[in-house]
Amino acid sequence: MSVLVYTELGKGKVKKASLEAINYAAHIAGQMNTSATAIVFNADASQLEEIGKAGAKKILSVKGDQYRSHDVVYLSYAIEQAVKAGGSKLIITSFDITGKALSPRLSGKLKAGLIAGAVDFPTINGNALEVKKNVFSGKATAVCTINSDIKIISLMPNSFPVKAGENAAQVADFAVDLSGVSSKIVVKETKSTDTAGMIPLPEAELVVSAGRGLKGPENWGMIEELAKAIGATTACSRPVADMHWRPHHEHVGQTGIAIRPNLYIAIGISGAIQHLAGVNGSKTIVVINTDKEAPFFKSADYGIIGDAFEVIPKLTEAIKKLKAGN
Numbered sequence: 001m002s003v004l005v006y007t008e009l010g011k012g013k014v015k016k017a018s019l020e021a022i023n024y025a026a027h028i029a030g031q032m033n034t035s036a037t038a039i040v041f042n043a044d045a046s047q048l049e050e051i052g053k054a055g056a057k058k059i060l061s062v063k064g065d066q067y068r069s070h071d072v073v074y075l076s077y078a079i080e081q082a083v084k085a086g087g088s089k090l091i092i093t094s095f096d097i098t099g100k101a102l103s104p105r106l107s108g109k110l111k112a113g114l115i116a117g118a119v120d121f122p123t124i125n126g127n128a129l130e131v132k133k134n135v136f137s138g139k140a141t142a143v144c145t146i147n148s149d150i151k152i153i154s155l156m157p158n159s160f161p162v163k164a165g166e167n168a169a170q171v172a173d174f175a176v177d178l179s180g181v182s183s184k185i186v187v188k189e190t191k192s193t194d195t196a197g198m199i200p201l202p203e204a205e206l207v208v209s210a211g212r213g214l215k216g217p218e219n220w221g222m223i224e225e226l227a228k229a230i231g232a233t234t235a236c237s238r239p240v241a242d243m244h245w246r247p248h249h250e251h252v253g254q255t256g257i258a259i260r261p262n263l264y265i266a267i268g269i270s271g272a273i274q275h276l277a278g279v280n281g282s283k284t285i286v287v288i289n290t291d292k293e294a295p296f297f298k299s300a301d302y303g304i305i306g307d308a309f310e311v312i313p314k315l316t317e318a319i320k321k322l323k324a325g326n
Helices: 016-031 045-053 072-086 097-110 221-230 238-242 273-279 308-325
Strands: 003-007 036-041 058-062 090-094 113-118 123-125 128-135 140-146 151-155 170-173 206-210 233-236 263-267 284-289 302-305
Touching: 003 016, 003 072, 016 036, 016 045, 016 090, 016 151, 036 045, 036 072, 045 058, 058 072, 072 097, 090 097, 097 113, 097 151, 113 128, 113 140, 128 151, 206 221, 221 233, 221 263, 221 308, 233 238, 284 308
Parallel strands: 003 036, 003 090, 036 058, 058 170, 090 151, 113 151, 206 233, 206 263, 263 284, 284 302
Antiparallel strands: 123 128, 128 140
């Protein structure tokens, strides 16, 4: 009766959010005197090894081209069958793009209680689990209880550091019956606009973001240069994406991507409540703005009142010199 954790791959690696979920599942499994089992699709030997080191005692390895699109119809069929075959009573996923679509579908299929966006380990109270999650755009924390027979928890990414050990998991092939799937998946290849080698925003620990204070898309070079200097991912405010200065997948905020990096640098962004709702989980916030009355300064750990066109080049140069000296 192990804890089952959905594990997702991306760009040839195990996603950081999934490694967090495996760590989380292994911790809970230890409290419940059981073990964590990971289910993964089309993984190679190095990925299986990484999953084991993250804490999974057993890995269900599923093969098939139909899973490469991460379509939740196929994934939910596979996970549902894995739950029934192994008798798992607790399923862990990440609260990312795939997890947000997958968890509710599994909840309906398995008649399982679901807590979405957990930010702490659960408290076990008999058959019930009490789990903390953020509410009201991160302004408060709620303690939710699930006492259904089967339970699902989706974990907010970047809530815990990833810890790897020397554990070697037992790997078993798992065959899935997809005869009940009636939908047809069509995959269309598109050219990515992501910067080469850039970590996806939901997994990024360092983020450099900019807003309308940059005055136009032609000025984004200095933002990208600063991001490159510190190894960060670039982001933007909603108006910037709406004006097509930057692609929409870089939009962070309440209506965009919610992120929880260790460092968030906001440049030329006023800090409206809708933007703050998507970034207030950041460990450290640095704000650079010419307007000393900008609301963002109230939420900042560090602030610089100054012109971005003067501050950013000097900051980037200082970082490069520091790295060169080390």
